[in-house]
Amino acid sequence: MSDLLEYAVRKLIIGAFVVFVVTVVLFCIMQLMPGDPIQLISNPRIPPEKIAELKKHWGLDKPVYVQYFYWLFHILQGDFGTSITTGQKVITLIKARLPYTLLLAGGSLIFQYIIAIPLGLMAAYKEHSIFDSMVVVSTIIFWSIPSFWLGILLILIFSLKLKLLPVSGYDGLSSLILPLMTATLPNLASTLRLTRSEVLEVLREKYVSTAYAKGLSEKRVLIFHVLRNALIPVTLMFFLYLPWTVGGAVIIETIFSWPGMGRLLWTAISSQDFPVVQGIIFIIAILTVVSNIAGDIITACLDPRIRAEIRGES
């Protein structure tokens, strides 16, 4: 276990460096965009003097590196700054949106796994059956449907024709259903296919034949010998998806007017609201690093071969 700890610490140090680089690159990209959030107020009725005054107020008249270190200094103290367009604390904005994104993207991730794993296992177990072909065909369909189109289709069917569900916004759990379906179906297809192919591969392993030969029951073999091994890459995928449960889904959130982080990020980028964009990307970057490490550690716990590899490295 101490090897694992050392591994995690090493990864964390590299991760901190990655986050630092991400913030620098992001800062540069935002600066490269023409204009700035004050200049971008395209209303011609605001005189240039007022614009200069506002720029000064927000510190945008300072050199870029001064702005960056100022931001870094504050973020290390946990201060994400203030949104230039709304004048609110960035952390307040994020806090207001996070529950909705967790609900939609997190919910979608969980549904995706709860449905995909048993279906994938069944499809692989009954390879070439009608059930298997149905699963394969439907995953291809869902995987190729763009989410904005699926969203529109679902609104047309469930809200306009059947009048069962609300079109958009957030008004109780019923308004969660359509965005959740739109977010889940395409990803579900990919997880399902991954599970299926992994299970198929493991089924061909010799130790599975051994397990059968030992006279273990079908169920026991499938769950404890096949699934446990097949799920390792699937688990890893889970951790790769995880940061996006906070980042939100921009397109889906826009179609369904969902008040999540994706929409916040989108409006912040288009109005060049630096502090908000930086804040959200910073959180996503940290989460990506952390969940990658968590993914590594958990797969190591599940798979002794990976543990051995880590030990070999250190």
Place this chain on the structure above:
Amino acid sequence: MKRLLALTTLLVFLLTLTGCGGSEGTANVNEEKELVIAIPEEIEGTDIQQVKWENIVHSLLFQPLVSFDMELKNLVPEGASSFEISQDGTELTFRLPKDAAFSDGSPLKAEDIKNSLERYRKISPYAEDLAPIKEIIVKDPETLVLKLEKSAAYLWPVLTSTYGGTVNAKKAKEIGDQAFNRNAEGSGPATVQEWVQGSYITLKKNENYRTYSPLVENKGPIKFDKITVKFVPDDFTRISELESGNADIIISVPAENVKELEQNSDVQLFKYLQPGISYIAMNTKAEPLNDIKVRTAIALAINKDEIKDVLKGAVLPKYGLLSPAHLCYDEKKEMELKARYGYDQDKAKDLLAQAGYKDTDGDGILEKNGKPLSLTMMVALDFPMLKQAAPVIQAQLKQIGINLELREYESKYIKQAIQDHDFQLAMRSYWWNDPDILYYNFSSSSKAPWINKEWDRLLEDARYIMDMNQRTAKYNEIQEKILSELPVVPLFSEYQHIAVRKSVTGVKVSIDGRIFLNDADKID
């Protein structure tokens, strides 16, 4: 496996928690009369003195003292019970009713209006607007006098707009500007109840609301207990909200959906005209557009009726700088300009020939000194009408031998590019019902390449003419002077649509798109 299970359970638990938290507050379903309006863009804040753009939310929260009538011809009282303008136009007196109150019930006196105006001067990005006011005098608790340096016509559109609405400055001071921006208070028909950022704002009826406007019949509180304004950026979703009956009114109906909604028997469409125009700006300082002959040729080569047809009639072709939804618009001047700058391809070709352009290599594009007449136009991608018009203009200019390249930018960048003189042709648009908007686009303060002292003087003069006829004559002169130099080619004013479900009656929309809900009611 166990760990994964534990983790999943934990996540599910967390989600259920957040889910419960989110659904609170929207669950109470009692028999309230509710009006739902869907608009494309979220408000920046609720405080009209801090935001840079206003929309229907602000016009429901704040009430100006006076307003223009439906056709923008006359001033009428609104929050003030009466008003007077002195002979020379330098003294404006407003009388308040004794029972005037903010939405929280606290009395609204002349002193409060003074505080509100002073706050506007201090914090609004449009603080410049109130520059003509020299002194704000509280004559008695119900009488406010504004003393001006000199009579200032351009002050009226500010005083009559939502921006001129009275805010409860005392409350703003108490709770701080930031908190006030989340929960502003004025004396408009409604007041903030709950704002869920990224989703909607619920406004509840202001029981203390009174209006003295002759434009509406119901002078008391509105007939809805609450008004929910949803922020629905996606066009398809917004239309679906209306068609499914979830929304009663939608604002900004996309032009391509107008036909479909016209045929929908449950929906009534209101049409109004953009108080402003969309135009092509030209860099008058740089080759080859520094030659007025080239600029005139471009103006003459653009067939605006064809553009109108391509845009399915959603625009009104424009030849002058003011729209019929502007104060001081003069139809005669517009016709005169149309006669001069209307579509004339032969004349356009002549002018280019006079300017020394000839097609020497037979590729259909003119050259001068071996250089082809090739221009780049910045197209505003966030203005769908301009974006659709751009390729039509490209084809029309090709016919007179100009090669036009199109580059798409957001309008914000285009504004910057014009100020930096870093463009050849650029598409722009303005929205403000007073002709003083020309000051911001054509005077030195615009920093555009075309600025000159004479226009500055004329635009400055026009700000202070109170007599509507004289002011109209002045703006005719200004249009004449500016367009004789052709720094811009006016293109069109857009028709805008508001869709209302027929179950909602009594909605009124003015020529410049102000929506009056005072007489509106909902039948089930």
